[in-house]
Amino acid sequence: MIRDITIGQYYRTESVIHRLDPRVKIVGTLCYMISLFTFQSFAGYLAAIPFFAFVLLLSRVPFSYTVKGLKPVFVMLILTSVLNLFWTEGTVIVRLGFVVVTWEGLKRMIVISLRLILLIIGASVLTLTTTPNQLTDGLEHLFSPLKKVHVPVHEIAMMMSIALRFIPILIEETGRIMKAQTARGADFETGSVLRRIKNMFPIFIPLFVSAVHRAGDLADAMDARCYHGGAGRTKLHPLHYTGRDSAAFFVLLLYLLLLYFVKRYIPY
Amino acid sequence: MKKIVEIKNLVHEYARRDSEGNVAEIVRAVDSVNLEIEPGAFVAVLGANGSGKSTLAKHLNALLMPTEGTVLIDGKNTEDREKLLDIRKTAGMVFQNPDNQIVANVVEEDVAFGPENLGVPTEKLEKRVHDSLKAVDLFEERKKSPNRLSGGQKQRAAIAGILAMRSKCIILDEATAMLDPVGRKQVLQAVLELNREEHITVILITHFMEEVIEADQIFVMKQGEVVLSGTPRQVFSRKELLEECGLTLPDAARIAWGLKLKGLSVRTDVLSMQELEEELNGIGVSHGGV
Numbered sequence: 001m002i003r004d005i006t007i008g009q010y011y012r013t014e015s016v017i018h019r020l021d022p023r024v025k026i027v028g029t030l031c032y033m034i035s036l037f038t039f040q041s042f043a044g045y046l047a048a049i050p051f052f053a054f055v056l057l058l059s060r061v062p063f064s065y066t067v068k069g070l071k072p073v074f075v076m077l078i079l080t081s082v083l084n085l086f087w088t089e090g091t092v093i094v095r096l097g098f099v100v101v102t103w104e105g106l107k108r109m110i111v112i113s114l115r116l117i118l119l120i121i122g123a124s125v126l127t128l129t130t131t132p133n134q135l136t137d138g139l140e141h142l143f144s145p146l147k148k149v150h151v152p153v154h155e156i157a158m159m160m161s162i163a164l165r166f167i168p169i170l171i172e173e174t175g176r177i178m179k180a181q182t183a184r185g186a187d188f189e190t191g192s193v194l195r196r197i198k199n200m201f202p203i204f205i206p207l208f209v210s211a212v213h214r215a216g217d218l219a220d221a222m223d224a225r226c227y228h229g230g231a232g233r234t235k236l237h238p239l240h241y242t243g244r245d246s247a248a249f250f251v252l253l254l255y256l257l258l259l260y261f262v263k264r265y266i267p268y
Numbered sequence: 269m270k271k272i273v274e275i276k277n278l279v280h281e282y283a284r285r286d287s288e289g290n291v292a293e294i295v296r297a298v299d300s301v302n303l304e305i306e307p308g309a310f311v312a313v314l315g316a317n318g319s320g321k322s323t324l325a326k327h328l329n330a331l332l333m334p335t336e337g338t339v340l341i342d343g344k345n346t347e348d349r350e351k352l353l354d355i356r357k358t359a360g361m362v363f364q365n366p367d368n369q370i371v372a373n374v375v376e377e378d379v380a381f382g383p384e385n386l387g388v389p390t391e392k393l394e395k396r397v398h399d400s401l402k403a404v405d406l407f408e409e410r411k412k413s414p415n416r417l418s419g420g421q422k423q424r425a426a427i428a429g430i431l432a433m434r435s436k437c438i439i440l441d442e443a444t445a446m447l448d449p450v451g452r453k454q455v456l457q458a459v460l461e462l463n464r465e466e467h468i469t470v471i472l473i474t475h476f477m478e479e480v481i482e483a484d485q486i487f488v489m490k491q492g493e494v495v496l497s498g499t500p501r502q503v504f505s506r507k508e509l510l511e512e513c514g515l516t517l518p519d520a521a522r523i524a525w526g527l528k529l530k531g532l533s534v535r536t537d538v539l540s541m542q543e544l545e546e547e548l549n550g551i552g553v554s555h556g557g558v
Binding site (some may be wrong): 042046132133163164165168213216217218220221222224226227228232234235236237 | 380430
């Protein structure tokens with residue numbers, strides 16, 4: 001069903017990771033992602049892979065779900081692997097005409113593709129365990145220091161959450177308009193790419209008009225319910241740090257320390 | 269007793285512009301309207317499309333400002349910018365399109381939106397949201413996405429959002445127009461209960477005459493003016509005037525008028541089928557036939 005489409009891919013279950021404060025998860029994911037770029041050796045993975053596995057196990061999200069995130073970057077993954085494998089200079093293992101495979105190339109291919117994989121499946125754990133609402137809430141809090149330099153943080157977060165609310169509605173409306181235009185003889189399936197793009201106009205124009213209407217209505221409704229920006233607003237479910245969140249930060253610190261020592265004492 | 273709504277000589281004009289942006293004509297959407305509403309009343313404003321009833325509604329919530337005249341909500345002038353939040357808190361508004369007035373992605377968070385804006389502390393918010401959802405019978409759906417609700421449920425969620433602000437008055441601006449008959453019934457039932465049990469003033473703006481039978485008072489609008497007001501019985505007996513306003517009588521009253529035209533001496537101010545039946549029984553016409 002078209003109305004089942006959601007942004008992100010939240011996996012609904014009960015776990016420690018799901019219950020963590022979104023701020024902790026965002027900061028944690030960011031640290032983890034940066035940490036993946038701090039090493040060029042196999043050794044770093046002795047820390048990174050166990051850490052990822054530990055978090056995934058705690059989150060109770062099936063591994064296959066995180067792997068789904070790799071689909072869109074699959075081509076890129078293959079491409080970088082091939083480039084690294086064949087175009088790195090060093091000790092030659094195999095030579096087949098102009099194709100040369102070196103030890104260094106092999107190592108680099110493995111290091112770089114592992115990094116890419118861990119990066120993407122790591123990030124997907126964040127979106128799998130955090131609802132879009134919690135994400136926007138977390139981002140609003142994390143960026144709130146920027147309010148001091150007059151960045152409208154609350155307003156941006158409000159816009160994000162309204163966009164999330166209206167995406168399914170607009171998708172449904174697109175379906176309705178497409179059906180209406182098809183009934184009037186419009187054709188979206190055949191013809192050259194250019195022709196098909198041209199045929200999209202009868203969808204986008206009514207969709208755009210309706211979106212503007214909805215925005216006007218919503219603005220009235222928000223006014224009527226006393227919305228006047230972020231100042232003085234309270235929250236039904238405010239974010240609080242708990243013991244769980246401190247524990248999570250501690251685990252993150254352990255991981256970073258482990259990574260440091262592994263890099264230092266294992267040369268490969 | 270202080271009136272909850274007091275409108276004096278209200279005029280609202282807007283300019284219709286042509287494609288070059290020049291003023292083509294001035295339209296008087298609301299024309300010298302005077303009306304007063306007692307706290308706790310159930311009032312209906314009836315009118316066909318373009319009769320100015322929605323423009324009038326937007327004045328009650330300070331979404332529009334009068335061109336002439338004054339609007340007082342609970343004694344506060346809507347033109348007083350300092351009292352703006354207070355006025356909007358007093359008179360909550362439910363709009364026509366159920367989708368376009370829900371702000372949050374979870375039902376309970378949407379209900380909390382109004383009081384959050386008013387700065388109600390978190391501990392009190394929970395109770396308010398809980399009570400409001402119970403009052404409109406949506407407590408079971410509190411964790412759902414609004415997209416999963418039916419039209420009638422969405423409108424009840426919007427009503428809960430107003431209750432959570434502890435509003436004294438609810439304005440339904442054609443809030444039932446986009447609903448199916450079941451949803452319409454649910455919404456009307458919900459506001460009727462709130463009116464009877466919590467003594468919340470209800471201002472129902474509609475073009476469906478069936479919906480106004482329970483009202484204490486009805487105002488009928490035509491081309492921006494209030495042309496008729498009174499109890500449902502008084503209003504329903506003015507068939508010609510109502511038809512001139514582009515409104516159709518409910519079935520019971522229409523049948524009564526039909527019978528009267530055929531020479532039967534029945535009362536034409538019947539409000540429901542049940543009343544019509546009693547009336548017919550009273551004059552010796554039974555189910556068996558005339």
